[in-house]
Amino acid sequence: MRISIGCDHGAVELKDAVKKVLDEFENVEVHDVGTFGSDAVDYPDIAEKVCAEITSGNSERGILMCGTGIGISIAANKFHGIRCALCHDVFSAKMSREHNNANVLAMGGRVIGFGPAAEIVRAWITTDFSNDERHLRRISKIRGEA
Numbered sequence: 001m002r003i004s005i006g007c008d009h010g011a012v013e014l015k016d017a018v019k020k021v022l023d024e025f026e027n028v029e030v031h032d033v034g035t036f037g038s039d040a041v042d043y044p045d046i047a048e049k050v051c052a053e054i055t056s057g058n059s060e061r062g063i064l065m066c067g068t069g070i071g072i073s074i075a076a077n078k079f080h081g082i083r084c085a086l087c088h089d090v091f092s093a094k095m096s097r098e099h100n101n102a103n104v105l106a107m108g109g110r111v112i113g114f115g116p117a118a119e120i121v122r123a124w125i126t127t128d129f130s131n132d133e134r135h136l137r138r139i140s141k142i143r144g145e146a
């Protein structure tokens with residue numbers, strides 16, 4: 001599974017920590033779109049880069065981070081086909097996969113510590129979509145197809 005990952009200046013250290021977690025998974029290939037330093041960048045630009053990788057089919061999933069995770073998740077969800085879930089707990093991360101088939105996870109570098117973030121990432125990577133008919137129907141409605 002190819003995962004595109006990106007952050008603004010508010011979450012560079014969290015991105016580095018998340019990359020270490022992703023390294024635990026042999027089947028995960030990480031594609032890092034940046035940013036890599038402390039210079040301020042605009043989170044919508046990072047969201048666009050990661051989401052373009054997903055909507056083009058280059059990556060299956062994405063992980064986006066900014067200071068709170070709020071701005072970058074809002075920006076991601078404006079792209080058709082992107083279902084970005086802002087999660088700061090493991091239960092939400094699992095539900096975002098099982099029920100919402102979230103293809104992007106968002107977190108806030110100024111909100112969550114590396115330990116809880118690692119657990120969230122592990123749960124999000126390893127949880128499959130339920131494929132349940134009612135969840136498929138609801139996702140179709142999000143896509144404007146039902």
Ligand code: RB5
Pocket residue numbers: 008009010043066067068069070071072
């Ligand atoms: C940048 O200072 C900050 O606004 C951004 O990282 C994020 O928290 C926005 O939602």
